[in-house]
Amino acid sequence: MNERRSRNSAKPGLSFVRRAFLPRAIGLAVGFFAVAGVLWGRAEPLWLWGLLALYCYVWPLVAYRIAIRSAAPYAAEQRHVLLDSLMGGFWIATIQFNVLPTVMLLSMLAMNNTATGGARFVGLGFLLQLVGMGLSVLLFGFGFSPQTTQQHVYACIPMLVVHPLTIGLVLYRLAIQLGKHKKALRELSRTDSLTRLFNRGYWKDCLQIEFDHCRQARQMASLALIDVDNFKATNDQHGHVTGDSVLRTVGERIRQSLRSEDLAGRYGGDEFCIVLPHADPALAQEILERLRGEVAGLRFAEAPDLRVSLSIGVAGFDPRLADATAWLRAADHALYEAKRLGRNRIVLAPAEDDGTVRMSDSAPA
Numbered sequence: 001m002n003e004r005r006s007r008n009s010a011k012p013g014l015s016f017v018r019r020a021f022l023p024r025a026i027g028l029a030v031g032f033f034a035v036a037g038v039l040w041g042r043a044e045p046l047w048l049w050g051l052l053a054l055y056c057y058v059w060p061l062v063a064y065r066i067a068i069r070s071a072a073p074y075a076a077e078q079r080h081v082l083l084d085s086l087m088g089g090f091w092i093a094t095i096q097f098n099v100l101p102t103v104m105l106l107s108m109l110a111m112n113n114t115a116t117g118g119a120r121f122v123g124l125g126f127l128l129q130l131v132g133m134g135l136s137v138l139l140f141g142f143g144f145s146p147q148t149t150q151q152h153v154y155a156c157i158p159m160l161v162v163h164p165l166t167i168g169l170v171l172y173r174l175a176i177q178l179g180k181h182k183k184a185l186r187e188l189s190r191t192d193s194l195t196r197l198f199n200r201g202y203w204k205d206c207l208q209i210e211f212d213h214c215r216q217a218r219q220m221a222s223l224a225l226i227d228v229d230n231f232k233a234t235n236d237q238h239g240h241v242t243g244d245s246v247l248r249t250v251g252e253r254i255r256q257s258l259r260s261e262d263l264a265g266r267y268g269g270d271e272f273c274i275v276l277p278h279a280d281p282a283l284a285q286e287i288l289e290r291l292r293g294e295v296a297g298l299r300f301a302e303a304p305d306l307r308v309s310l311s312i313g314v315a316g317f318d319p320r321l322a323d324a325t326a327w328l329r330a331a332d333h334a335l336y337e338a339k340r341l342g343r344n345r346i347v348l349a350p351a352e353d354d355g356t357v358r359m360s361d362s363a364p365a
C-alpha cells in the first residue's frame, strides 16, 4: 500500500492533476447553468441535454480518475484541458454565440489553457475550440444570435462568481505550499545531512557575519574548532556505520550543550565548528569543557568498549585580526596544539600580543 503511494507520488504531474480537479469540477458545475440558460425554451433534442449534464457533472470525475491512473498524469491532464477547449467551442456554437456566456467561456478556457501549458496551449486550445464549433455547425447548422437577455445574465452569475473564487483559493493554497517548500529547501541547503548542524558553507557565512558584527559593535565572541580524536581508528575497528553514529551523537551533544545563540556546524569529516557570540575565551572554555565531559561519557550499544574524546581549539575575537579567515586560522592552530599536546583537551589560542598558548585547566595529565 505504502509502496503504491510512493510510486504514485513519483509520477510527474500528479499534484497538478489534483490541483486541477476542483476548478474543473466547480467550473463545469456552474458552467452548466450558463449554457442551459440559453438552451432553455428552445426545442433542443433530449440527448443534447444529456450530453451537457454528463459533460458538466460526470466528465470532471472521469478526467480525474483517468489522469491519476495514467503513467504520465501531466500529459493526460493536458489532453483533458484540450478536450475541454473542444467542448467549449462546441457549446459556444450551440448557444449561437450568445455574447455574455461566449465571452465568459472563452476567457475561462484561455485561463485554464494558460495555466496548463502557457501561450502554446492557448493557441492549440483556440484551434480545438474552432473544431468544436465546426462539430456543432455540422450537427445543428450555423446560428448567430448574440443577444443576451436578463435570463441569460442571471444564468451566468454562478460561474462569474464561483469560478474566480475557486481559482483564487487554488492559487492561495499553491502560494502557501510554495512558501513551505522554499523554507524546506533553504533549511536543506544550510544543513549537514548526517548531524543536522549547519553545513560548512552556511556556517562560514555565519562566521563572516559574526566577525563583521564584532568589529563594528566592538563585541566579544569566540570561535571553536573541534576534532574527534583518533576517528580513523574508530572507523577501522568498529566500521563506518558506528563511525556515523558517533558523528551524529557528537552533533546532538553539541546542540544540547550550547546556548541558543551559538552557531554550530560540521566543518567536514570528523571536525565541527562553533561560533559563540558574546563569549570571551574563558566562557567559551567553560561551555566547551562541559561538552568535552559529556562526550567522554558517551557509550554506544553497538560498541560498548568505544570511548570518544574531543580536541578543541578556541580563539577569541581580536580586533587586530585581518579577516574571518585569520580568526579561523587562529582556532585551527590552537586545535593543532591540542592534538600535539596529547588530544582530549581544550587549547586557547594565544592573545595576539603575548604569543603564548594557554591550556585548559581540565586537560587530562
Ligand SMILES: Nc1nc2c(ncn2[C@@H]2O[C@H](COP(=O)(O)OP(=O)(O)OP(=O)(O)O)[C@@H](O)[C@H]2O)c(=O)[nH]1
Pocket: 194, 227, 228, 229, 230, 231, 232, 233, 235, 239, 240, 241, 242, 243, 244, 247, 268, 269, 270, 339, 343
Ligand atoms: N564514518 C565516517 N567517517 C568519516 C566521515 N567523514 C570523514 N570520515 C573519516 O574520518 C577520518 C578522519 O581521520 P583523520 O582526519 O585522519 O583523523 P583522526 O583519525 O581522527 O586522527 P586525529 O585527528 O589526529 O585524532 C577519516 O578516516 C575519514 O575517512 C563520515 O561522514 N563518516
